[in-house]
Amino acid sequence: MIHVNCSLLVIVLLSFSTKLMSQDGAMDLDHVYGLDQTLINGKKYTFIPPPGTKGDQFLISPVYMAGSVSLRGKCYEDQSLNYDIYNQQLLLQYANDNFPRNTIEVSAAWLQGFTLGHMKFELLHLEQEPHFYQVLGEGAVRILYYWRKNMDVEGAIGSVRLTFTRTVRDSFVHMEGQLKPFKTKRRLIRLFDPGHRSEIKNYLRKNKIKVKKASDHPMAELITFIGNLK
Helix, strand or coil: CHHHHHHHHHHHHHHHHHHHCCCCCCCCCCCCCCCCCCCCCEEECCCCCCCCCECCCECCCCCCEEEEEEECCEEEEEEEEEEECCCCEEEEEECCCCCCCEEEEECCCCEEEEEECCEEEEEECCCCCCEEEEEECCCCCEEEEEEECCEEEECCCCCCEEEECCCEEEEEEEECCEEEECCCHHHHHHCCCCCCHHHHHHHHHHCCCCCCCCCHHHHHHHHHHHHCCC
16 A cells, blocks of 8 residues: 555656646647648647646736737737746747647747737847847847746745746846846946946936836837937
8 A cells, every 4th residue: 555655646746747847848849730830830838837836927917918929030910929937938829620729839949039018029149048038129229128937935844835936127238249237227327338327317317217117118218319329
């Protein structure tokens, strides 16, 4: 009886581990007749947090949103998308004759970027591995946001519960091919030429921009202003 219980415990643990290992548990590519195979080309999304986990793995919410995906220079509009920032995966839902809702991880092989609501993201190769960044601005100087979550363990022995941390945003200025981090207004100003710092400081004060809390629109206008300084 002891051996049977041990065997059952091993099976349960293996099953639990498989659920946590989302992209590692690779499944066959989904080939769907009538759908663009460049878009519908990725692993099935299998990540399921353990029962009782607090929070979720998504940037905004578990609800999928309308957005666009850019692959090999082609933009696919009106797609049902979500962004898993815990696993750093772009997710796409689509329907076929057999299943009304299929979810895949969009393959990074040809992926250039995507939009999610009003937010624009690009897959950029700026470090050893490519990362998704939210992009603000259109010129040579842009603001990039990297969004992420972790998973922590809460509680004591016998009542342990997993929980996703709050969403974390790492902020950067991208210029001259480099990522330059900032967290505060002072640090942001100091990234730029000393001859322009007074103008940038005045712009921030005049428009009442608080770098840590500002929404995307004023920050996009700010970086456009900075990029146009001569």
